[in-house]
């Protein structure tokens with residue numbers, strides 16, 4: 001049953017999976033503001049926050065009222081302004097604009113009331129509430145953001161749709177095309193799509209916003225009936241969404257509602273590897289609500305499989321982090337040999353190339369690189385090309401990873417061949 005709000009009624013009860021979503025969003029925004037505002041000389045920070053499926057603004061959690069996504073966006077922007085300005089000689093001016101859209105009049109009415117009750121000025125410039133379909137508002141909002149921020153177009157779009165087909169991926173692609181520094185967080189009912197997959201004309205029509213071709217739907221249908229089919233389907237869908245939406249990086253956060261047990265993706269799409277890293281760090285922070293099946297190396301089965309077979313359950317906990325770093329040693333030695341065989345690659349490049357393929361944070365990838373250096377599988381050179389010979393505890397992003405000239409294969413590989 002989708003959530004219902006009415007201005008004269010108490011808000012709906014929050015569900016466990018929604019709470020997980022709200023926690024990740026809050027923590028992500030907090031880290032986003034902090035990551036982008038480390039420069040003490042910065043004078044102004046402009047950001048547009050768009051909640052395209054905003055709902056009514058609040059939920060009930062037992063006898064408490066808790067904030068929904070539009071309020072979380074406002075609260076985190078304000079908290080960041082106070083936190084970041086604490087101790088600054090020159091204050092940082094926050095200039096955030098919020099757009100909240102919902103197609104149901106009763107929902108936007110509830111939201112307006114929740115906002116005004118908390119002292120926010122709605123439609124006063126910085127906060128806009130629109131009772132409309134997001135798809136009808138999107139181009140106008142993109143144009144307004146471009147007017148406000150012609151160069152960077154820094155924006156976060158939260159598209160918390162119900163189901164999988166309300167947000168056209170082409171629309172997400174337009175966001176990335178028109179706004180250089182935009183990020184999109186998309187809820188995507190991956191399991192519902194898998195369950196509904198059938199070759200009926202209605203399904204093909206409902207999957208149209210995903211731009212799946214008939215051939216791809218056939219392929220997905222074939223996978224569906226195989227062992228571990230869902231994992232395979234997700235392995236196909238994830239890069240498909242990334243490529244049609246035109247984003248370079250993604251982080252699929254799986255939330256499994258207790259009642260339906262159907263996993264939802266909380267899919268974060270961005271063009272910047274740091275944004276992906278900040279999001280993946282939140283996954284590790286809230287490990288109790290996040291899971292997937294598979295190892296932590298590059299062989300992850302699309303992050304989740306409902307028929308896991310022999311695959312381990314991955315909980316994003318300390319033990320997994322240690323195991324993941326161990327599991328990454330061999331494949332990373334091979335990858336780095338491939339990537340750096342002709343010429344050294346920077347630490348930044350290494351992170352970008354590997355980011356989408358594992359649950360590892362940059363700190364994990366760096367730790368594995370340092371261990372491989374210790375084992376003399378690779379060398380680290382400084383930005384001028386000189387080999388670093390001292391013990392290292394940290395890598396610089398412009399350090400170079402190089403393959404020692406004496407090695408034709410990773411030593412780890414050679415020792416296995418013996």
Ligand SMILES: C[S@@+](CC[C@H](N)C(=O)[O-])C[C@H]1O[C@@H](n2cnc3c(N)ncnc32)[C@H](O)[C@@H]1O
Nearest residue numbers: 052053054055068069102103104107133134160
């Ligand atoms: C899951 S609820 C949003 C909950 C909210 N993000 C939160 O967690 O606080 C989805 C909302 O999307 C709205 N909705 C559905 N289709 C829409 C559309 N095409 N455009 C805008 N809103 C839509 C529904 O009315 C509903 O309020």
